[in-house]
Amino acid sequence: MSTSRASLTLTLLQARESAMRFFRPQLNLHGLTEQQWRVIRILRQHGELESHKLARLACILKPSMSGVLVRLERDGLVRRRKLAEDQRRVLVSLAEKGEQCFESMSVEMENNYRRIQQQLGPEKLLTLLELLQELKGIKP
Template structure:
């Protein structure tokens, strides 16, 4: 006898996808006005926060697949938003850094991005907002095979 699946209204993958779409809607509107994609915004935010990173670490921190990041980096380099430099100690590795133009794009959008984040914090309440972030971090760190 097969095991009964949970209702789709209580399915974690479906619930996460619905929540992502609701959360991303105002961010997409903000980015559209700036000519950035969601993925480009993530790359800029991570580099601005962490400083120069190798491509593998950047892909992990931005939740992007390596081939997608490579394609995105080409476009961002052409726009002058990031630079790619070979690491002196290992010429096979590249380090990606944000440029002044990339920093300026973040600064131009920082106020609106903060308003969006604060609206979700206000909607959920500070404690539930932090709990949600903690639960999502726990979920992301969990090996589903265990």
């Protein structure tokens, strides 16, 4: 008789969906996709980044990142520039409108984090974040 083990990957996806229910209404209000918001948030946190590093940090495949950046640049939220010494390398930074977007959304996004913390409790949320950080670091 085999025992059924809970699926880590499925549980993580389901937990992500539960968490995103707090944030999607705000994203929709600003006309942003989840991927676009991740890019804005990472650029706000790290400053200008090479597009391949940005893709890795945002967990967006490089081909998809290209489309995300085209739309963000079209909407005036990010700027892209090629390095003079290597035209293949592209640096991405937040434009002023992207900074303003982040600022206008940050209060409500922080309120959503508070709502999650109220339901989980501060200790459980901290433990969850620590365990997820640890999980990110394990090697196959």
